[in-house]
Amino acid sequence: MVVADVLTEQHAYVTFTVLLCIGLYMLIANDHLVKKIIGLNLFQTAIFLFFVASAYVDGGSVPIIPKKPPAGEVYVSPLPHVIVLTAIVVGVALTAVGLALCIRIYTEYGTLRVDVLREVMRDEGTLPGDEPDEVPTVEDGGESA
Numbered sequence: 001m002v003v004a005d006v007l008t009e010q011h012a013y014v015t016f017t018v019l020l021c022i023g024l025y026m027l028i029a030n031d032h033l034v035k036k037i038i039g040l041n042l043f044q045t046a047i048f049l050f051f052v053a054s055a056y057v058d059g060g061s062v063p064i065i066p067k068k069p070p071a072g073e074v075y076v077s078p079l080p081h082v083i084v085l086t087a088i089v090v091g092v093a094l095t096a097v098g099l100a101l102c103i104r105i106y107t108e109y110g111t112l113r114v115d116v117l118r119e120v121m122r123d124e125g126t127l128p129g130d131e132p133d134e135v136p137t138v139e140d141g142g143e144s145a
Contacts, residue, residue, distance in 0.1 A: 012053035019046035033105065033112045037098045044091045048084045055080035 007014055019042050026039025060076035106112055109120050121127040 016050045031114045033102050051080045
């Protein structure tokens with residue numbers, strides 16, 4: 001009965017959890033860069049839902065206080081909603097930058113799969129951190145083994 005109560009009464013938090021898990025799975029398990037961006041957006045949407053759901057006040061009203069406020073009136077804080085609106089704008093901008101980078105990567109390398117991209121970059125010798133360690137030789141002034 002506890003699970004049924006949680007699913008019926010706390011459905012926003014259940015949706016948050018499901019979206020968070022799907023987004024995180026897409027970020028980790030997919031090799032395709034566009035699918036990773038979609039997973040990031042799902043993860044981000046889950047966080048937005050969490051903020052909005054946690055700021056919900058049952059019976060609350062907008063925080064516009066009349067000259068004679070009624071006694072016992074409950075107001076909702078607008079701060080979480082403002083933060084979420086700002087985060088949505090930042091998220092859209094990050095998605096646009098990510099998709100622009102994907103277009104540039106596809107134009108340059110012809111693929112958006114991370115594993116294929118890594119192989120192509122390794123073959124070209126442009127993979128960062130993949131250079132062989134330079135061992136100083138006696139001629140370079142290094143010590144001999």
